[in-house]
Amino acid sequence: MKKQLREIAHARSGDKGDCANIGLIALQPEHYPILVQQVTPERVKEHFRELCKAKVERFELPNLYALNFLLYEALDGGGTVSLRTDAQGKTLSAALLRMEIEV
Template identity: 50%
Template sequence: MKLKEIAHSRTGDKGNISNISLIVFNEEDYKIIEEKVTAQRVKEWFKDIVQGEVKRYELPKIGALNFVMDKALGGGVTRSLAIDKHGKSLSSALLEIDI
């Protein structure tokens, strides 16, 4: 099953840091993402993009995980040559992980 079947996501950015919030549709699915979607797994998923550390923050009361990815936007919005300079599509890419 892909993450997109049990969760949705949002992305934000500041400079060269991108964060992705992963939010379950149903509260009972939180334990699944808590177990299966680790910071290491996200770092490996984005290994060609994220050059820095990935930190995971847990928000169980709202059924969400937040991943902060350092050095993820090619130097930042004003320095990157990437088509998606803000990294908004990273949230959609994360939802393609098989769990």
């Protein structure tokens, strides 16, 4: 069954320069393997292709049932340089939760 990621995960995002980070956390431990399997860096890069101009890196935190994504060149130059409303990537967490996954 197709679901939006928001149904099985929550997230928080922020910035380091022009790089955005999105921490993605499974709401239930049993959903963590789905995140690992389906929310790959390649898919996240494809998902954010309009906003993220460089690579996406992924790190696993199995102890927290969480993944951490780094989206390089995703903030139009970052904090003080960026012309975006969301210059610090604070809402990108929710943007990731729009992704469709198979549960």
